[in-house]
Amino acid sequence: GAVVSQHPSWVICKSGTSVKIECRSLDFQATTMFWYRQFPKQSLMLMATSNEGSKATYEQGVEKDKFLINHASLTLSTLTVTSAHPEDSSFYICSARDQGTDTEAFFGQGTRLTVV
Amino acid sequence: AQSVSQHNHHVILSEAASLELGCNYSYGGTVNLFWYVQYPGQHLQLLLKYFSGDPLVKGIKGFEAEFIKSKFSFNLRKPSVQWSDTAEYFCAVRLTGTASKLTFGTGTRLQVTL
Secondary structure (H helix, E strand, C coil): CCCEEEECCEEEECCCCCEEEEEEECCCCCCEEEEEEECCCCCEEEEEEEECCCCCEECCCCCCCCEEEEEEECCEEEEEECCCCHHHCEEEEEEEECCCCCCCEEECCCEEEEEC | CCEEECCCCEEEEECCCCEEECCEEECCCCEEEEEEEECCCCCEEEEEEECCCCCEEECHHHCEEEEEHHHCEEEEEECCCCHHHCEEEEEEEEECCCCCCEEECCCEEEEEEC
16 A cells, blocks of 8 residues: 655654654655644544645644645655644654545654653 | 444454444545555555445455445454564545545554454
8 A cells, every 4th residue: 555654753852842753755746735743542633634735624623833744746745833832742653645546644653742 | 523432442362253334434425445554663554545436345464344335334353363463554535536535543553463
């Protein structure tokens, strides 16, 4: 299947700093990418839909000024957690759909963010 | 709003036992249905999907699922589990269409003992 690469796999940062997470589709083009957050022993909660060349669509309750999403190309979307706080510590996962086939979503390996 | 329910939160089975994990969704439109698996420390992988046609779909690693439209269900089954099936299983639903998002169930943790 298609490959989605997320970087970094894990990151530790200090409170108040910003962290950028990258999501790349390696062998296909993705007009739309999705960003999820997964708390321990819980399901994936969709944060936002990232659209190439336009603004992201955020789910209700997600602060768009805190979680900045940029989808600059058909193979790259970035999520920046701004002014991170310990409560932002979580597992962040991106997914992308191959716009050519659109049969399923492929997931990145996730990024474990720890804010200290 | 659409929702997905997985009633079994934690299932413990012995090797060779049969498995059935429940998944129900609430949405009246045309949907695509998925089961994903997340092995410890790994990313989500697709087990199987249903788009249309035969409601009994077969996936990888001996898994299958049956779509019962009247019951809004898409239960996952495997006749004989293996220790390596220990993982978290997620049911997901999306509306048909390229821009539609996936809605996940809460997940079921399967533990297979030797």
